[in-house]
Structures are given as C-alpha cells and as structure tokens.
Amino acid sequence: MTTARRAILKALENSEDHPDALMLHDRAKEFDPTIAQATVYRTMRLLEQEGLVEKHDFGNGRARYEEAEKEQHDHLINLSTGEIIEFHDTDLEALKIEIAKRLGFDLKDHRLELYGVPKE
Amino acid sequence: MTTARRAILKALENSEDHPDALMLHDRAKEFDPTIAQATVYRTMRLLEQEGLVEKHDFGNGRARYEEAEKEQHDHLINLSTGEIIEFHDTDLEALKIEIAKRLGFDLKDHRLELYGVPKE
DNA sequence: ATAAATATGCGAATGAGTTGCATATGCAGT
DNA sequence: ACTGCATATGCAACTCATTCGCATATTTAT
Numbered sequence: 454m455t456t457a458r459r460a461i462l463k464a465l466e467n468s469e470d471h472p473d474a475l476m477l478h479d480r481a482k483e484f485d486p487t488i489a490q491a492t493v494y495r496t497m498r499l500l501e502q503e504g505l506v507e508k509h510d511f512g513n514g515r516a517r518y519e520e521a522e523k524e525q526h527d528h529l530i531n532l533s534t535g536e537i538i539e540f541h542d543t544d545l546e547a548l549k550i551e552i553a554k555r556l557g558f559d560l561k562d563h564r565l566e567l568y569g570v571p572k573e
Numbered sequence: 574m575t576t577a578r579r580a581i582l583k584a585l586e587n588s589e590d591h592p593d594a595l596m597l598h599d600r601a602k603e604f605d606p607t608i609a610q611a612t613v614y615r616t617m618r619l620l621e622q623e624g625l626v627e628k629h630d631f632g633n634g635r636a637r638y639e640e641a642e643k644e645q646h647d648h649l650i651n652l653s654t655g656e657i658i659e660f661h662d663t664d665l666e667a668l669k670i671e672i673a674k675r676l677g678f679d680l681k682d683h684r685l686e687l688y689g690v691p692k693e
Numbered sequence: 694a695t696a697a698a699t700a701t702g703c704g705a706a707t708g709a710g711t712t713g714c715a716t717a718t719g720c721a722g723t
Numbered sequence: 724a725c726t727g728c729a730t731a732t733g734c735a736a737c738t739c740a741t742t743c744g745c746a747t748a749t750t751t752a753t
Contacts, residue, residue, distance in 0.1 A: 455700060455749065474740080489702045494741060496700095510630060515740065529676055542672055545665075549687060552662055556649055558689030564632075565685045567669060569678030575719065575731060594710080609733045614710060616731095635709065
C-alpha cells in the first residue's frame, strides 16, 4: 500500500462520474502531486484484476472506471450531454441469463449500454 | 467505386465471422493484391458512416465489422472459442426501449454483448 | 535496521487507427 | 476514346491510449 495507490483510491472514492485514467491522474495529484500516469494505468489494471474496479468502454477512446461494489447495474449514456446514468432491472437480468441458456451457454459476463437522448 | 473498394466489399460479403480490419485487409488482397491497410480503414469508416456496415468492439483491441442488413440482433461471445453467435429476442428489444423510456430517454442505440461458456 | 520484494517515475515502445501528400484512378462531359 | 477534375490510393509519418524496461525509491518481512 503506497502513497500513489492511496492517492488513486481516494481519487476514485471521490469520483461519482466514471472517470477515465486521465481524470484519475489529475484527481490523484491532489493527494500525491508527483504521481505518474503509468502508475495510474498500472494501478487500475491491478484493481480491475482484483475485481475492485470495473472498466468500461463507452466508446470515446479512453477506458472509464468505477468501483465494483454495489449491485450489478447497466448504463445509459445521454448522447446530448455524455452523462452516464446507472440503472438496474431485474427482468433484464433474468432475460439475459435465460437467453444465454437458450443458446446453450452459461452466462459469465455481459455488457449492456443504452444510448439515448432526453425525451421530447 | 474503385478496385480497392470492390475488393473490400467482396471480402466483406465472403465473411461470416465479424472480421476485423486486418482480416479484411488480408481477404481483400485476394481481389486487389496491392491494397493498403489505410484504404481498408478509410473504407470501413466510410461504410460505417453510410450505415452499410456495423462496427463492434468485442473487447480484443481491434474493431470488428459486419454488414448492416438483417434484422437487429445482439451477440453472444463464446469465451471458450471466441466464436460469435448472433441472436435476436423481441422481449429484450422491447425491454431496452421500455427501460430507456422509464429513465426519460428515447433510445437511439444500444450495445449488448453476452459472454458465456458452453453449458456443462 | 536490513534485505528482499515490489512499486514508481521516466521515457521509450506498442499497436490500432488516422492523416499528409504526391500520385493514380474513376467519372463526367465532349 | 480523350481531357479535366474530383476523389481515392499507397506509403510513411503521426496520434493517442496504454504498456513496458529499467534504474531508483518505497514497502514489507525479518
């Protein structure tokens, strides 16, 4: 547990917005001004492997991260603002498992993103 | 309509396996041996913009393509083999739209991939 | 406190995809 | 078919996110 890692973890805890590696680097600098980009990348990879963090690709070139804790959820991206909204739907979860089963598979993972614009 | 583009289109028609740009380049060489990578990339971008092709990211670094025609479908990736299976589920479609609506959005696009291993 | 193990910073390397530019090609209009 | 011009191509150089090598610094086990 190093200064750099503590800085990254704090930056992550303070972030509610699915930050990317660059944002995390900036935010972590507040707690460890000398932290390097490479360290952020290395640490995020580690955290992801440990299952403490989830990595997402919302299609903007950079990977985005969030703490892996809360109940399973999916994301809706507001195409007008880029805002990311989390949602959870039990029917949807069940349906995903059911579809995989129907195709002869055990569902191990999945990725669902909805892209939408605000109504009217 | 150039030789290079015809080659790429033929390569694409002959491909049932969601090829990436490298695979398409190789396959297009059969019809135009001097075709360049850059041309494949440029053409795929064009085809995607024209809506003739869909670009997917199945999480292996390279974008994968398929002709945009058939009815809307999602993908299940067999984690054991890398094979990509297409499926369509009406309930799922309806549910996605319904969830977006519930959150106050009109669904414009979505991305769903299931990752699974063969049962038992 | 010391040594062995691990993490860091830096800059260089990677790899997918893009781009600048000079040349080649497709496509009118004749 | 022929000329002109717009567009596409090949090539090599470039971008940008991410990774890596390595010498040094920090942790952790002893």
